[in-house]
Amino acid sequence: MKNILIIGSLGQLGSEIALECRKRYGDDHVVLTDIRNDVNKPLVEGGPFYLVDARDGQSVDAIVKKHNIDTIYHLAAVLSARAEKDPLNAWNLNMGGLIATLEVAKTNGCAVFTPSSIGAFGPTTPKQYTPQDTIQRPTSIYGVTKVAGELLCDYYYHKFDVDTRGIRFPGVISNMTPPGGGTTDYAVEIYYEAVKSHHYTCFLRGDTYLDMIYMPDAVQAAIQIMEANPAKLRHRNAFNIAAMSFCPEEQAAYIRTHIPDFTISYDIDPVKQAIADSWPDSLEDYAARVEWDWKPRFDLAAMTSDMLTTIQRRSE
Numbered sequence: 615m616k617n618i619l620i621i622g623s624l625g626q627l628g629s630e631i632a633l634e635c636r637k638r639y640g641d642d643h644v645v646l647t648d649i650r651n652d653v654n655k656p657l658v659e660g661g662p663f664y665l666v667d668a669r670d671g672q673s674v675d676a677i678v679k680k681h682n683i684d685t686i687y688h689l690a691a692v693l694s695a696r697a698e699k700d701p702l703n704a705w706n707l708n709m710g711g712l713i714a715t716l717e718v719a720k721t722n723g724c725a726v727f728t729p730s731s732i733g734a735f736g737p738t739t740p741k742q743y744t745p746q747d748t749i750q751r752p753t754s755i756y757g758v759t760k761v762a763g764e765l766l767c768d769y770y771y772h773k774f775d776v777d778t779r780g781i782r783f784p785g786v787i788s789n790m791t792p793p794g795g796g797t798t799d800y801a802v803e804i805y806y807e808a809v810k811s812h813h814y815t816c817f818l819r820g821d822t823y824l825d826m827i828y829m830p831d832a833v834q835a836a837i838q839i840m841e842a843n844p845a846k847l848r849h850r851n852a853f854n855i856a857a858m859s860f861c862p863e864e865q866a867a868y869i870r871t872h873i874p875d876f877t878i879s880y881d882i883d884p885v886k887q888a889i890a891d892s893w894p895d896s897l898e899d900y901a902a903r904v905e906w907d908w909k910p911r912f913d914l915a916a917m918t919s920d921m922l923t924t925i926q927r928r929s930e
């Protein structure tokens with residue numbers, strides 16, 4: 615049975631990967647850390663949890679040894695929009711945390727999953743069906759840390775034989791954990807506002823296309839890649855995956871099939887719009903499909919139906 619450590623386990627991605635891993639591998643086989651413990655009590659109290667800064671390699675090493683960890687999910691990071699407010703802090707946390715984890719993994723023979731992002735691409739990257747192997751010149755500090763992270767993880771694989779694997783996530787949409795300061799947060803907020811007030815004021819232009827994915831598919835991908843046969847992997851850090859590409863106007867139209875009087879207006883955030891404009895409109899994910907059988911289950915129609923039904927049920 616696997617023994618998994620999830621660093622940054624209370625964030626948007628971390629909390630749902632943690633929940634699914636505990637279901638699949640057992641509460642005591644999934645150890646969580648985060649820099650806070652004042653949210654998501656069921657996770658914090660549902661199994662081993664430690665208050666640890668992701669950059670504290672000594673503490674992480676002690677946890678890995680105590681729990682005989684074989685797989686680390688490194689999910690601690692400052693997301694794109696928040697990172698632009700304090701680029702140095704974003705670099706220190708995103709890179710300081712990752713290299714601490716890679717050093718611990720090298721010492722203890724752990725596999726490491728690190729999320730990258732469509733943010734690892736920039737304005738000179740082909741925007742439509744962005745290829746797996748292409749130009750990566752991001753213009754956000756978040757994207758710089760993602761490209762640097764991909765290169766660092768590949769280096770530890772080739773130089774020290776650390777089993778590193780990663781996925782370039784699109785914008786992740788979840789009905790459980792609030793978004794954490796990203797450029798794609800609008801695509802989550804819009805559903806909650808649609809149920810609450812039948813109106814949403816969007817911070818991106820209505821024709822801004824971005825790749826998005828529903829959280830159940832994102833979680834499945836993060837677990838599936840770490841269970842994949844390493845002999846079939848020609849890529850490591852990181853794989854493109856794609857599920858849907860849409861713009862706020864399209865998402866609003868799908869919401870109106872459930873809430874006919876839903877309206878959307880715009881109050882553009884120039885920082886977030888500039889980041890979104892630098893990212894691809896859509897990705898091709900052929901490598902992930904061939905090398906570890908990636909396949910999404912949710913499209914925009916299915917996600918919209920599930921999100922609105924779940925939020926409406928909770929608000930009753």
Ligand code: VAH
Nearest residue numbers: 693694731785796797798
């Ligand atoms: C962000 N949600 O907006 C993250 C993600 C592709 C977007 O990396 O920063």
